[in-house]
Amino acid sequence: MKKRLFHALFVILLAVVGFSLLSCQGDDRLLSVDKQGRTAVERFGQLRVEGPRLLTADGRPLQLRGISSYGLQYAAKYANEGVLRWLRDDWNMQIWRAAMYLSEGGYITQPSQKERVVDSVEAALNLGLYVIIDWHVHLDRNPQMYQKYALDFFSEMAQRYGSYPNVLYEICNEPNGKDVTWNGVIKPYAEAVIAEIRKYDPDNIIIVGTPTWSQDVDIAARDPIQGTNIMYTLHFYAGTHGQELRDKAEKAIEKGLALFVTECGTSKATGGGGVFEDKFMEWLTFLKKHQISWVNWSLTNKGEDSGLLVMNADREGKGHWTDDQLSQSGKFIRKILRNEIKVK
Numbered sequence: 001m002k003k004r005l006f007h008a009l010f011v012i013l014l015a016v017v018g019f020s021l022l023s024c025q026g027d028d029r030l031l032s033v034d035k036q037g038r039t040a041v042e043r044f045g046q047l048r049v050e051g052p053r054l055l056t057a058d059g060r061p062l063q064l065r066g067i068s069s070y071g072l073q074y075a076a077k078y079a080n081e082g083v084l085r086w087l088r089d090d091w092n093m094q095i096w097r098a099a100m101y102l103s104e105g106g107y108i109t110q111p112s113q114k115e116r117v118v119d120s121v122e123a124a125l126n127l128g129l130y131v132i133i134d135w136h137v138h139l140d141r142n143p144q145m146y147q148k149y150a151l152d153f154f155s156e157m158a159q160r161y162g163s164y165p166n167v168l169y170e171i172c173n174e175p176n177g178k179d180v181t182w183n184g185v186i187k188p189y190a191e192a193v194i195a196e197i198r199k200y201d202p203d204n205i206i207i208v209g210t211p212t213w214s215q216d217v218d219i220a221a222r223d224p225i226q227g228t229n230i231m232y233t234l235h236f237y238a239g240t241h242g243q244e245l246r247d248k249a250e251k252a253i254e255k256g257l258a259l260f261v262t263e264c265g266t267s268k269a270t271g272g273g274g275v276f277e278d279k280f281m282e283w284l285t286f287l288k289k290h291q292i293s294w295v296n297w298s299l300t301n302k303g304e305d306s307g308l309l310v311m312n313a314d315r316e317g318k319g320h321w322t323d324d325q326l327s328q329s330g331k332f333i334r335k336i337l338r339n340e341i342k343v344k
């Protein structure tokens, strides 16, 4: 009898220990630095994709959460180690996105902006953050327009940083326009750039933009790209996009497409028009369910609703923001990243 009781107690003890270990792991995955002081990259290592999932080096599903720079032609002042350290330690950010525009005063006319991407990557290496190198196709619509530049740029980045697990490549932010089709334009562009990156970097994640400002993930799902560790971009702005886009995403996931929300806003798609907290939370519930990583647009003091800082705050790029320097969206996103607002 006694023996049985011991046996039962032992089983219960095992279950309790097992459960608490598991829940620790769950928490640990939401931290930029864990209780032992290990950074995200130290813990999760070389990422990989299996079916629709992003996995850690040891095969656990992973949802990364972080912040995007504003266009580096304006907001380069924040692409430094001090600000990224603050975002890591105070905001609990795990991933940073360096958004390098091509037109609108971007890389094509000011190639020195590459150095701000380099600053971001170097900071991420020092801080154990993941970093997305974003080739920010936007008003230029068609990624083939600057394909030659993209090949040179990503070739260089892959040669310099391909051996670090920190780096992810986002090769075309938001292709758009009726003529910019998946089969005819985006896929061939992506295949060319991926081939170039893979000459030097066999395994880091490559994220491919999808038609209609990275919303038509269902179209990409019908005809995905061959290769390993390829993901597809899904973008949303909570004030503009809702259930319809989530339904589309769900269809793509069912087909096995791996999605990455490299940009999402609390505002309307213009970057303004209000802050839609409840609608944003609906999205986060969806992303949590599918363990889809997300990055918030954006770190700017321009004064737009999607921006994280109030107008003209921190003009020098020092970080260490006080509450009154943060916009409504800034306070909200910080609380989410710090797990002070719980996602259902």
Ligand code: IDC
Pocket (backbone or CB within 6 Å): 071, 104, 138, 173, 174, 213, 235, 237, 263, 269, 270, 271, 297, 302, 304, 306
């Ligand atoms: C927006 C900026 C805005 C700027 C505009 C044009 O927030 O200040 O005037 O670009 O450069 C995207 C794009 C992203 C947009 C953002 C908000 O990737 O570049 O930034 N957005 O409009 N896609 C959907 C929304």
